[in-house]
Amino acid sequence: MKIAVPVKFVPDLVEELTIDPSGAALDTSWLRLIINEFDDHAVEQAILLKERGGGQVTVMMTESDGADDFLFTAAAKGADQLVKLTGDFSSINNHALAHVYADLLKELQPDLVLTGVQAHNDIDGAVGPLLAELLGLPYVGYVAGLTVQGDKAVVRKEYSGGLVAEIEVKLPAVLGIQAAEQPPRYVAYSKIRQVMGTAKIEERPVAGLDLSGGTAVSRLFQPEAAERATMLEGGADEVADRLVAIFKEIGTL
Amino acid sequence: MPIRETFWNIPHWAEITQYVLALLTAIVFLYGILRHVLRWRKGKPEKRFDRLGGRLWSFIVQVFGQRRTLDEAYPGIMHFTIFWGMLVLAIGTALATVDWDVTHLFFGFQFLTGWVYIIFELTLDILGLLVIVGLGMAIYRRYASRPARLQNFPAKALARDDAYVLIMLTLITISGYLTEGLRLAVTQPEWAVWSPIGNVIAAAFLSIGDPTNQALHLVIWAFHILTAFGVLAFLPFTKLFHIFSVPLNIFFRSMKPAGALPAANMEGGMGVKEWKQFTWKQLLDFDSCTRCGRCQDVCPAYASAQILSPRNMMIKLDAHLWDKNGHSLHGEVIAADELWACTTCRACVQVCPAFIDHISTFVDMRRHLVDQGRMDKMLQDALANVGRYGNSFGQSDRMRAKWTQGIQPPVPDARREPVEYLWFVGDYASYNATLTEITRMTAAVFQKAGLNFGILYDGERNSGNDVRRVGEEGLFEMLAEKNSQVLSKVQFQTIVTTDPHTYNTLKNEYKWDGNRPNILHYAELLDQLICAGRLKFSKKLGYKVTYHDPCYLGRYNDVYDAPRRVIEATGCQVIEMPRCRERAFCCGAGGGRIWMEEKDIKERPSESRIREAVNLEGVNTFVVACPKDATMYRDAVKTTGNESRLAVKDLIELVHAAL
Incomplete structure (x- = not known):
């Protein structure tokens, strides 16, 4: 079975985020990138599937600081093929990213595409559904574990309120991973170093980006303090009386 | 002329039988020894032939002087008497054999005659008594006073071995005396008074008279010979084998600094997965454990939760070497929880009379767990943070020197200007919000002393001491490389740090390309500054304080006096806790424990330590010299509930207050 895992880096929230002078984007000079947590789970889930039933795992991402390290780490975990897309990605959005991945996936013909269900910088929607649309494949999101049986997969999807649904999907399919069946594993540095000597990262140049369908950000800003809340103190009756008075005052009663 | 007729009253056939038995004994004994030696040789190579002079000296002091064994009075004296008694009796027997079977047989003369013989008899007679006293103490201790550390766990079968050794040694000694007594009773030589104990026994037998005494003599002699040969032949198969393994283990002990951990095995994955990946010296360690349990008594992990007993670890590992059932080392023999429980405080290594290095074994096994990614979530996050941000707090490396904000004049950046003292601040002192006040105070004291110092700002990373002890060797190497790279571009003379963990790895584990700079703990630096008159105090604080020795400063690096001198210079009086200096009790944070989840803790080591301090008359201040200690003990x-009775203060707080 061929499993493809397209992933992306997102701004690391450990660093303070600043808005650039245009007022509509992050200042990239202080930005540090880190793997999208959900994508990390997607890689782990792919490795777990491989360990359980065999297969070939391809991890792909666009070039940026730390991309090589991440790909080698994935190889140390058990990924077989590492693809780094090269080009100018400074203006990229998820629509364009989905196009880039879709081109590659059409060529790769995987049985399963696992990707993080969301990322904290998904301004124009998550990558998974966009990818499924472009590839004409079924999509299930918020997946927390799956088993593959022949040409179909039984996936567990989490709903709020603690409900879990088991859904049968015909393969090939795109799955948005909420959580792998176990937390992403730790890889010893010695293993990563070893892999660096043996694993190859395939570089794939990308000519242009198709940004259509994306959103245009008009203003990006830090959360602003709203009007201050008023704390009501005293006994229950007293507070209730005050509440009624306030509701009347503002006309909701 | 005083002389003993060798083989008096022994028929010729018995004499011949004795020699045949001796030969058989030698064969079984040598086979037993060979079995052990071949087992050790299955281990990985390790060089232990450096500094032969030092090795020989420690061999003499520790084996013949029983130096470390005597650290504990009762078991020390008990073992000393048995050891020296048995040793002299064995030498005496050997001399008698040479006298009869070499010099007499081949050269026609005996040297055990006249006054030499008198001294020989007197010495053996008295030392035999010493053995009896020692054995009596041992029997009383094991079966009457029964200290907890001599329990039979983890293998009940070991109780048989313990009993066998005590019974057999007692039988040999008593039958030896009886043989002598009966011989003296029959022959009644005029020099019998020189065998005082044998003579007393002889007096008791006199009334029985010959030939009963002669017959009895033969029977008891035969019994004596059989038990003695039996014990000798099977010595390598019982715990008496330590007579052989422990002296070897002492001779081959590490002569490197205590703080330099051996590098990781990288063949077939990092660390030790199966026992043959241990070095021969580690296998010798396991084989040398006499189950005395001193390590268990001082182990903070054992005291707090009984998850880990270094003694039981050694027993299980030794049994595993001989196990034919194919149990796996990890999981079946040693549980991961046991390995993670170790704080690497080194208390066990410091007290072990057999000089076993428990920690290198534990770390080697942890390395395998790390290689497999098997660790708790907290530890995994801490390591990932150290790898990514250079600190275990998961904060931006750019925030490392945030604590310096507002300090005037600003703390110099050592990467930009040459400094005399490079202050390697360390993670806890830099990032822990409750410690930055102490860190700023340290800077203030340095400034008041007119020290030309600087820091590396965001160029500094976690030094890797505890990362290494967790078992993450690759990450340690990366940290060491990155720190060394930054340091190689900085002009400085001395490194100073407030963190004993950082101090240890910089001093003992960084490579420095053979050109190690002077490295000081701030206690040492303050001590130097006070001695040189550069730091003058205007106040005498007059507190009664106690001082906690950090493991990585004390046991690992032998710095005990400098911090005490500094405390006294501030006008405080140091009242020692019962467990102080080499015996200081670990706070529980070392070896990466501070990054791990706590499991089933009965009493935290830090809490035990605080209770120890609270019991000291009049002491209201608990002085620490390690940032981790400050957080651990403030919590404890x-x-x-001792906040009103005891204040935890960093050494620098006393210094600052007395300025």
Whole structure:
């Protein structure tokens, strides 16, 4: 079975985020990138599937600081093929990213595409559904574990309120991973170093980006303090009386 | 002329039988020894032939002087008497054999005659008594006073071995005396008074008279010979084998600094997965354990939760070497929880009379767990943070020097200007919000002393001491490389740090390309500054304080006096806790424990330590010299409800207050 895992880096929230002078984007000079947590789970889930039933795992991402390290780490975990897309990605959005991945996936013909269900910088929607649309494949999101049986997969999807649904999907399919069946594993540095000597990262140049369908950000800003809340103190009756008075005052009663 | 007729009253056939038995004994004994030696040789190579002079000296002091064994009075004296008694009796027997079977047989003369013989008899007679006294103490201790550390766990079968050794040694000694007594009773030589104990026994037998005494003599002699040969032949198969393994283990002990951990095995994955990946010296360690349990008594992990007993670890590992059932080392023999429980405080290594290095074994096994990614979530996050941000707090490396904000004049950046003292601040002192006040105070003291110092700002990373002890060797190497790279571009003369963990790895484990700079703990630096008159105090604080020795400063690096001198210079009086200096009790944070989840803790080591301090008459201040200690003990003072009775203060707080 061929499993493809397209992933992306997102701004690391450990660093303070600043808005650039245009007022509509992050200042990239202080930005540090880190793997999208959900994508990390997607890689782990792919490795777990491989360990359980065999297969070939391809991890792909666009070039940026730390991309090589991440790909080698994935190889140390058990990924077989590492693809780094090269080009100018400074203006990229998820629509364009989905196009880039879709081109590659059409060529790769995987049985399963696992990707993080969301990322904290998904301004124009998550990558998974966009990818499924472009590839004409079924999509299930918020997946927390799956088993593959022949040409179909039984996936567990989490709903709020603690409900879990088991859904049968015909393969090939795109799955948005909420959580792998176990937390992403730790890889010893010695293993990563070893892999660096043996694993190859395939570089794939990308000519242009198709940004259509994306959103245009008009203003990006830090959360602003709203009007201050008023704390009501005293006994229950007293507070209730005050509440009624306030509701009347503002006309909701 | 005083002389003993060798083989008096022994028929010729018995004499011949004895020699045949001796030969058989030698064969079984040598086979037993060979079995052990071949087992050790299955281990990985390790060089232990450096500094032969030092090795020989420690061999003499520790084996013949029983130096470390004597650290504990009762078991020390008990073992000393048995050891020296048995050793002299064995030498005496050997001399008698040479006298009869070499010099007499081949050269026609005997040297055990006249006054030499008198001294020989007197010495053996008295030392035999010493053995009896020692054995009596041992029997009383094992079966009457029964200290907890001599329990039979983890293998009940070991109780048989313990009993066998005591019974057999007692039988040999008593039958030896009886043989002598009966011989003296029959022959009644005029020099019998020189065998005082044998003579007393002889007096008791006199009334029985010959030939009963002669017959009895033969029977008891035969019994004596059989038990003695039996014990000798099977010595390598019982715990008496330590007579052989422990002296070897002492001779081959590490002569490197205590703080330099051996590098990781990288063949077939990092660390030790199966026992043959241990070095021969580690296998010798396991084979040398006499189950005395001193390590268990001082182990903070054992005291707090009984998850880990270094003694039981050694027993299990030794049994595993001989196990034919194919149990796996990890999981079946040693549980991961046991390995993670170790704080690497080194208390066990410091007290072990057999000089076993428990920690290198534990770390080697942890390395395998790390290689497999098997660790708890907290530890995994801490390591990932150290790898990514250079600190275990998961904060931006750019925030490392945030604590310096507002300090005037600003703390110099050592990467930009040459400094005399490079202050390697360390993670806890830099990032822990409750410690930055102490860190700023340290800077203030340095400034008042007119020290030309600087820091590396965001160029500094976690030094890797505890990362290494967790078992993450690759990450340690990366940290060491990155720190070394930054340091190689900085002009400085001396490194100073407040963190004993950082101090240890910089001093003992960084490579420095053979050109190690002077490295000081701030206690040492303050001590130097006070001695040189550069730091003058205007106040005498007059507190009664106690001082906690950090493991990585004391046991690992032998710095005990400098911090005490500094405390006294501030006008405080140091009242020692019962467990002080080499015996200081670990706070529980070392070896990466501070990054791990706590499991089933009965009493935290830090809480035990605070209770120890609270019991000291008149002491109201608990002085620490390690940032981790400051956080650990501030917590422990709260959780034990001793906030009003004991204040935890960093050494620098005393210095600052006395300026």
